[in-house]
Amino acid sequence: MDSTETDRQEHQDLSYMLTTPIPRLVARMAVPTVITMLVTSVYGLADMFFVSELGTSASAAVGIVLSIMTMIQAVGFMLGMGAGSLISRRLGEGKDEEADSLATTAFFSALGGGVVVMGLGILFKTELMRLLGATHTILPYAEDFAHYILIASPVMCGAFVLNILLRSQGRARLSMIGMGCGVLLNIILEPVFIFRLKMGIGGAAVATCISQTVSLLVLLAMYLSHKDLSRIRLRLLPASLPRFLPRICLSGSASLLRQGLVVVANVLLNIQASPYGDAAVAGIAITSRVFLVVISVMFGIGQGFQPVAGFCFGAGRLARVRQAYWFTLAVSTALQLAFAVALFCLARHTVQVFQKAPEVVDLGSAAIRFYALSLPFLPLSVVTNMLFQATGQNRQSLFLSSCRQGIFFLPLILILPRLFGLTGVELSQPLANLLSGLIALPFLARFFSGLRREEELATSDGA
Secondary structure, three states, X not given: OOOOOOOHHHHHOHHHHHHOOHHHHHHHHHHHHHHHHHHHHHHHHHHHHHHHHHOHHHHHHHHHHHHHHHXXXXXXXXXXXXXXXHHHHXXXXXXXXXXXXXXXXXXXXXXXXXXXXHHHHHHOXXXXXXXXOOOOOOHHHHHHHHHXXXXXXXXXXXXXXXXXXXXHOOOHHHHHHHHHHHHHHHHHHHHHHHHXXXXXXXHHHHHHHHHHHHHHHHHHHHHXXXXXXXXXXXXXXXXXHHHHHHHHHHHOHHHXXXXXXXXXXXXXXXXXXXXXXXXXXXXXHHHHHHHHHHXXXXXXXXXXXXXXXXXXXXXXXXXXXHHHHHHXXXXXXXXXXXXXXXXXXXXXXXXXXXXXXXXXXXXXXXXXXXXXXXXXXXXXXXXXXXXHHHOOOHHHHHHHHHHHXXXXXXXXXXXXXXXXXXXXXXXXXXXXXHHHXXXXXXXXXXXXXXXXXXXXXXXXXXX
């Protein structure tokens, strides 16, 4: 069972997990995670909002550099999620020293991985920006923005790992505070650096660097000050690094795969949109940032559902697993449907918040409407995937997690633009969302059919 995003003490309270009404239990688990994920996604919206004042090419550059930020997240998520799940189990087994070694390895490996990303990124910055889809007009803005983001790579990786480690040990509120401090500071600093100090798009990146550094320091201070958490000890690093780093990477490989597919998807979107001009790249970038916020709500609810499903499944309370799944799916679908209606109706106004150029508004609003139509199908894919993760159905989970940004999206983004031009670019992700939801249905039917058989066997044995 994956105990990420939950309080370890609550996990040990068997009666609480098995007697609390499912709606209240899932909500209690989900709310801090939803807030944390929303706070994190606001970074991207703030960048897009303030940078859009510099023009269409600058807005497009934010979309280009999004791929680099996702690469940095991939390193942090792999190490954080990999170590977090291992630490939770070690603490439950009373192996505190081993938990300390895992935390130490993950944190310092994140700093080292960030240094590698920084060095290679700065060394090949121009080539990297072109590879990510920057046109000759977007390139100067993308290089300026990426330069400071790359410098902050070690800080960002470290902050991601600490954020996940806090949540994995039942301190979701602390992680929320640490990330929230950075976001608030970023919103304050960006207009100062961009406009008051006249640093342009580079000022937005500098503000992000400072904000992420503050988040890291706050998270580290809270992590080190709580004695009931695993400890980060530099003296443990020489012995723990070769022993635990491979285990952490293996445990976090699914997170790396998911984030890696997001990077590939972003790059292909930019490359396929770039022949249609900077306005197309900017419109796609705005759409991606807006829906990142919307989808983060669904993922937060799902991560609140996961420990409930896993705990009840392990305890043999299969009826509660089913109830938790359908409750989570119903709430997530209702919310995504509400978001879909609102964004479809307010698509032009949504784009105009970030960019007033008529061509960007036209292209971006069309992309938002296509994407909005697919939103109600997303919870079926995401919540079902999380159900399989929580109950140890690893192969099914890995397959479903690869569908949306990989198995379906990659062929669509390569084929549809050849057939329908820019409309094909805008349709690729929504169609991938739709197909990912539909493909989850037979997996779900098979799972619940097996669940019913287990319940019948348990009933007959009891009789």
